[in-house]
Amino acid sequence: MSIPAASTVVAATLQREWLSQRLNRFFYWHVGLLVICGLSTLIAPPEAAARGAAWWILQVVLFAISMSSLLLGLSSSHAELDEMSLLQTHPVSNRSWTTGKALGLLLITFPTALLLVLPAALSQGPAWLLVGVAAAAGGVSGVFSLLGLALGAWIRDPVRGLISAVALWLGLLVGTDLLLLLTAGSEFVQSHPRVWVLPLMLNPLDAFRITVLFTVEHAAFTGLQAGGLTEWWLHHGGVWLTSCLAAWAILAWLIATAGTARRPDA
Amino acid sequence: MIVAENVSKRFGTRSVLEHLDLQISPGAVTLLVGANGAGKTTFLRIAVGLARPDEGTVRIREVDVSRNFVEAAARFSFLPQAPRFNPRLTSRQILAFYARLRGRTLDAVEEAEDLWGVGDHRDVTSARLSGGLRQRLALAVFSLAPVSVLVLDEPGLSLDPEWRERLQQYLSQRAKEGATVLVATHLLGEWEGRVDRCVVLERGRVSAELSPDRLRAEFSREPHWASPSEDVPSR
Numbered sequence: 001m002s003i004p005a006a007s008t009v010v011a012a013t014l015q016r017e018w019l020s021q022r023l024n025r026f027f028y029w030h031v032g033l034l035v036i037c038g039l040s041t042l043i044a045p046p047e048a049a050a051r052g053a054a055w056w057i058l059q060v061v062l063f064a065i066s067m068s069s070l071l072l073g074l075s076s077s078h079a080e081l082d083e084m085s086l087l088q089t090h091p092v093s094n095r096s097w098t099t100g101k102a103l104g105l106l107l108i109t110f111p112t113a114l115l116l117v118l119p120a121a122l123s124q125g126p127a128w129l130l131v132g133v134a135a136a137a138g139g140v141s142g143v144f145s146l147l148g149l150a151l152g153a154w155i156r157d158p159v160r161g162l163i164s165a166v167a168l169w170l171g172l173l174v175g176t177d178l179l180l181l182l183t184a185g186s187e188f189v190q191s192h193p194r195v196w197v198l199p200l201m202l203n204p205l206d207a208f209r210i211t212v213l214f215t216v217e218h219a220a221f222t223g224l225q226a227g228g229l230t231e232w233w234l235h236h237g238g239v240w241l242t243s244c245l246a247a248w249a250i251l252a253w254l255i256a257t258a259g260t261a262r263r264p265d266a
Numbered sequence: 267m268i269v270a271e272n273v274s275k276r277f278g279t280r281s282v283l284e285h286l287d288l289q290i291s292p293g294a295v296t297l298l299v300g301a302n303g304a305g306k307t308t309f310l311r312i313a314v315g316l317a318r319p320d321e322g323t324v325r326i327r328e329v330d331v332s333r334n335f336v337e338a339a340a341r342f343s344f345l346p347q348a349p350r351f352n353p354r355l356t357s358r359q360i361l362a363f364y365a366r367l368r369g370r371t372l373d374a375v376e377e378a379e380d381l382w383g384v385g386d387h388r389d390v391t392s393a394r395l396s397g398g399l400r401q402r403l404a405l406a407v408f409s410l411a412p413v414s415v416l417v418l419d420e421p422g423l424s425l426d427p428e429w430r431e432r433l434q435q436y437l438s439q440r441a442k443e444g445a446t447v448l449v450a451t452h453l454l455g456e457w458e459g460r461v462d463r464c465v466v467l468e469r470g471r472v473s474a475e476l477s478p479d480r481l482r483a484e485f486s487r488e489p490h491w492a493s494p495s496e497d498v499p500s501r
Contacts, residue, residue, distance in 0.1 A: 002369040002412070003340045012366040016355070023354035023391065082350035086407065089314045089346075090367050091339040 006096045013100020014107070017076065021108055026075040030068040034115040037064060041120045053120035054133045058212045060116065061137045062173065062205055069109055069141040070165050073148020076105060077256070081156055084260075098149075098257040105145040106249075113138030132238070133212060139245040140208050144169075146252035153259025176203045194229045201233055207244045211237035267292055267446055268313060268415060273322035275308055275470075282308045284470040285322070292414065292446040294462035295437050297478075299454045305470040306450040307347060310419050313448075314344040326415050343411035347419040349404035353393030357384050357403050360392060364407045378406040381436075383429075397424040405433065415446045422453050434460045455482040 004012075021027045037060040041053040080087070080101075087097070117134040121127070148165060155161040176199050183189050189196045200206045214234050233240055268290040275283040283305045290296045300306050311317040313324045315335045324331045329338040351360050361375045361384075379385035382402040392400060401424040408416070416437065422430040430453075438460060441447045451457065454464065457478075464476040 003336055004367050004369060008366060012363055016352075016359070016363050019359050020352055020354045079352050079354055083352050085316060085346045086344070086349055086351075086404065088316060089339060089342075089344040090364070091336045092367060093336060 003091045006093065006099075009092050009096035010100040010103065013097055014104045017101055017104025018108070020079055021072075021076070021104070024072070024075055024079070026068070026072045027108070030065075030072050030109075031112055031115070033064055033068050034112055038116045038119045041117075042123055052129075053117065053124070054129055054212060057116050057120075057133050057137060058209065061140055062209060065113070065116070065137065065141050066144045066173070066205060067166075067169050069144035070148040070151075070169055071162075072109065073105055073145035073150075074152045074161055074165050075148075076101065076145075077149045077152025078156070078158055078161060081152075094261040095257050098153075098253060098260050101149060102146055102249075102253050102256065105149060106142045109141040109145045110138040113141050136208055136211060136241055139241070140204060143204050143245050143248045143252065146249050146256065150252045150255035150259060153256045154262075172203055172205050176200065176206060197229050197233065201229075201240065202244065204245055204248050207241050210234070211241040267327060268417075268448060269325045270309070270313065271323050271325075273309070273312060273319045273324060275305075275312060275317065275319050282470050283312070283319070286467075286471060288465065288472060290446055290448045291463075293441055293444050295441045295447040295449065295457075295460065297454060297457055297461045297464040297481075298448060298450040298467060299452070299464060299476075300467035304467040306467055307419055309467070310344075310417055310448070310450050314342060314417055315339060341413055342415035342417055343408050343413050345404055345408045345416075345418040345421050348397075348423065349400065351392035351400070351403070354391060356389050356391050357395070357406075358388035360403065361388075361406055361410065365410050368411050370410050370412070374410060378410050381409060382406040398426060398429065401425055402429065409436070414444060416440060416448070418447075418449045420451055420453075421449060422451065422456065430456060458482055 037057070040060075041056050114134050116137055117130040121130050147168065151164055151168065152161055155164050180196060180199060184196065200210065210233070214237060268288075270286055270288040273283050273286040273288075274281070282303070286305070286309065288309075298306050298309070308317065312319050313326070313331065315331045315338065318332055323333075326338045327341045329341060331338040355363075357379075358375070361378060362372070365371070365375045376385070379388060382405045384399060384403050384406055387395060387399055387403075392403065395403060401421075405421070408418070418437075421433055425433065434457065437447050437449070441462065449457070449461075454476075457464075458481040459479055461478045461481075464478050464481060465472055466474040466476060468474075
């Protein structure tokens with residue numbers, strides 16, 4: 001009789017995740033997308049190229065990589081569903097299992113985000129700006145893969161899972177912005193601008209967008225002198241984005257752990 | 267030893283187990299039989315922590331499964347009905363993963379592969395295994411655990427007669443060595459002379475115990491629980 005140490009379970013699950021991803025078509029789509037998008041920075045239209053690789057990568061992460069990462073995590077979760085009745089009768093805590101899966105996904109999504117900036121870095125020479133954007137893109141990609149993992153742990157039907165993933169992605173991509181646009185003119189928001197800015201700060205895609213545009217690229221924006229929360233955010237974009245992504249990653253991990261703990265009859 | 271006390275389970279308004287008391291002793295192969303919906307699988311799922319009882323407790327070697335699952339799980343091995351695996355992993359990768367969880371070495375993996383005849387398919391992904399091979403892979407995972415409580419749900423359904431025979435021999439041997447073996451099955455005729463005890467479950471309660479040496483005769487005599495239905499293999 002032996003109960004494996006948490007570190008043993010995490011290491012075994014991490015290795016299993018990597019082995020499983022080697023035959024996951026979503027993984028190859030994800031990597032293929034990263035390579036194509038990375039190369040496209042070299043052949044971007046002149047007006048886009050003029051704005052730099054960082055601007056181009058921002059668009060790519062918002063509209064493609066976030067989605068492919070979400071599907072990568074979802075497929076990782078769903079690949080294990082059939083085996084859960086065997087796995088859940090082993091002396092393994094759900095926390096250790098989910099940690100192993102989450103670390104496996106992060107170790108895949110974070111480093112592969114380098115593929116986005118590699119072509120630009122090789123052609124234009126390495127730049128700190130690109131390193132920063134790649135790190136941020138890797139963070140966003142990692143968070144979305146964990147959100148996919150969490151979604152898959154709760155929504156076990158593949159079709160419903162896919163629909164929910166698309167809905168979540170759309171909600172984060174345009175949902176918050178639409179809501180804020182609709183409420184921007186209201187008296188309450190005008191008198192309490194912090195309430196309006198806060199959802200933008202908390203949304204990982206908006207936090208990424210704002211950070212790359214105004215902190216990394218230093219786009220002209222009157223908000224830089226706006227004072228209050230907006231000014232603080234724009235001057236600490238990198239720190240805020242890191243904190244925001246870390247919080248989302250932890251939240252997704254907690255949701256995934258709770259979802260994994262659910263027994264089929266729950 | 268497995269001890270179930272006053273175990274009840276309902277799904278909506280339907281009661282599946284009603285104040286079930288059952289004790290499964292070590293050193294014996296115990297068969298749990300009953301018609302569809304009698305509560306066999308539900309009881310096994312509760313016994314191995316896959317479901318929670320609404321009432322009552324199941325203890326495996328003195329450990330309450332619901333209250334202290336991880337410690338209880340270190341004391342038993344379970345073979346689910348029609349097991350399936352991550353389709354992207356090979357047999358060897360699956361076995362190596364479970365061996366690591368059970369603190370076993372690669373030698374134990376090879377031993378299990380040899381025992382259940384899956385060594386020739388070690389590099390084949392589980393998605394490409396036939397039903398019988400998948401069942402044997404699950405048996406290899408099952409036998410990796412260094413435990414003395416063995417719980418199996420319909421273990422022979424996908425196996426051909428030769429492998430069913432080997433499974434019965436394996437379980438008899440483990441019981442002789444002192445293990446507690448509990449098997450839920452429809453194919454009780456095949457177990458005649460191979461088991462030490464046969465418990466009949468009817469409407470969520472233990473309704474009878476059959477003579478282990480007269481299972482075929484008992485099977486055809488008891489219309490309430492033994493009438494073949496659509497998912498009982500024809501005999």
